[in-house]
Amino acid sequence: MTRQPTRPAAAPDVGSAADLLDIARSVLADYATEERVREFDEAERFDAELYLELARAGLLSAALSTAGKPHHGRQTAILEELGAGPTSIGVAFVVQYMAVELLASHGTEQQKAEFLDPLLEGAARASFALSEPDGGTDVARAMKTVAVALPDGSYSISGQKKWIGGAMDSDYLILLARTAPISGSAAINGITTFLVRRGTPGIESQEIETMGIRGLAQCDIRMDDVRVPGDCVLGRPDFGFRQVLATLNGERLNAAAVALGIARGAFGTALDWARSRYAFGRAVGGFQALQHSLVDTSLKIEAAALLLEKAVKSADSASASADVESALAKLAASEAAISTTDVGMRLMGGWGFARAMPMQRYFRDARLYAFAPLTNEMIRNYLGERMLHLPRSY
Numbered sequence: 001m002t003r004q005p006t007r008p009a010a011a012p013d014v015g016s017a018a019d020l021l022d023i024a025r026s027v028l029a030d031y032a033t034e035e036r037v038r039e040f041d042e043a044e045r046f047d048a049e050l051y052l053e054l055a056r057a058g059l060l061s062a063a064l065s066t067a068g069k070p071h072h073g074r075q076t077a078i079l080e081e082l083g084a085g086p087t088s089i090g091v092a093f094v095v096q097y098m099a100v101e102l103l104a105s106h107g108t109e110q111q112k113a114e115f116l117d118p119l120l121e122g123a124a125r126a127s128f129a130l131s132e133p134d135g136g137t138d139v140a141r142a143m144k145t146v147a148v149a150l151p152d153g154s155y156s157i158s159g160q161k162k163w164i165g166g167a168m169d170s171d172y173l174i175l176l177a178r179t180a181p182i183s184g185s186a187a188i189n190g191i192t193t194f195l196v197r198r199g200t201p202g203i204e205s206q207e208i209e210t211m212g213i214r215g216l217a218q219c220d221i222r223m224d225d226v227r228v229p230g231d232c233v234l235g236r237p238d239f240g241f242r243q244v245l246a247t248l249n250g251e252r253l254n255a256a257a258v259a260l261g262i263a264r265g266a267f268g269t270a271l272d273w274a275r276s277r278y279a280f281g282r283a284v285g286g287f288q289a290l291q292h293s294l295v296d297t298s299l300k301i302e303a304a305a306l307l308l309e310k311a312v313k314s315a316d317s318a319s320a321s322a323d324v325e326s327a328l329a330k331l332a333a334s335e336a337a338i339s340t341t342d343v344g345m346r347l348m349g350g351w352g353f354a355r356a357m358p359m360q361r362y363f364r365d366a367r368l369y370a371f372a373p374l375t376n377e378m379i380r381n382y383l384g385e386r387m388l389h390l391p392r393s394y
């Protein structure tokens, strides 16, 4: 890490969420036609050109306010638009926005210059490596990846990570590893966050074939005695998991935004079909059974959109806590996406099944946010405790 800091991590003021939405729409109109999105999904390839165009348009640097804080209003506006179109790129952006928040909050000036600045410009991509083969929900207790401090101040990291988005070709990993054994019941202590270049000797990545989000490879990572210098620790040693927990609201809001985008994209496709497909001499949208299902699903979408708007306002205002609101928004939006894509598949009959049609992709992609970054069962546990003040159930 020899590069000198060039500029603070705060982004230039890139405008309001509405301005950014216009910019995003214009890039997507040029680079993310339905046909192109389908081609990359079918080829199971990451659309690096589209990603770079979005970055060049300032949509990564928009993640931060001029004060260097996460700007949730902007992030969610952009992500909803990506979710409705090139969903896998939206998921890649969720990971980058999380990396931005962690680096902006905990990075040294040198780390910001080396890792954050290139990320904001689109010149480097990060992967976030937390989940492990033995568990994603109870990950702190299941974590077997260890980082051993060596006498010269460096670390040796060994272990495995699972489901790491984009790790086949990202430039660096934000990786959590155990640096102290679990003591007592607080498994979240004793975990440290590291910034690890993906090309570091000892790292092997392998792609996992998945049913959805096929435009962003999910990966297994194996690490065998991976040596990293001491200045690769991000934030406080042994407090890495707590640092990640502090970004949870933002991640939930961003997951909600992509899920809402999927729901809106699928709903638009279903409504067009309802108007243009004919049976018994009339548009199928004229049948009450289908109309009701469309009304019910639009209700879920509107409810999720309002919850997301409320949560974003709380998160962007310094005075309010957005914990419960962001959990509600994630739950509502992910369930709206699942139910809308189900309605869409039924409404399109056999055509929904065709790979040439976008509905089946929305249907597959919508599943992601039922369990990521946190499963909806755990979100319900959390809401039971924090919103309803019932005893903790886990």
Ligand SMILES: Cc1cc2nc3c(=O)[nH]c(=O)nc-3n(C[C@H](O)[C@H](O)[C@H](O)COP(=O)(O)OP(=O)(O)OC[C@H]3O[C@@H](n4cnc5c(N)ncnc54)[C@H](O)[C@@H]3O)c2cc1C
Binding pocket: 095, 127, 128, 129, 130, 131, 134, 135, 136, 137, 138, 162, 163, 164, 165, 210, 213, 218, 368, 371, 372, 373, 374, 375, 376, 377, 378, 381, 393, 394
């Ligand atoms: C496409 C994709 C992308 C991903 N991207 C990343 C990434 O970039 N980085 C990363 O670190 N991880 C990533 N993940 C991992 C993801 O975060 C985990 O899959 C998720 O946290 C769930 O963990 P798990 O799959 O191990 O399920 P498990 O933890 O094994 O859970 C299994 C089931 O048990 C339920 N369960 C567990 N505990 C309780 C409880 N107390 N109460 C009720 N139910 C409970 C869960 O809700 C779930 O239904 C990704 C996964 C996928 C598939």
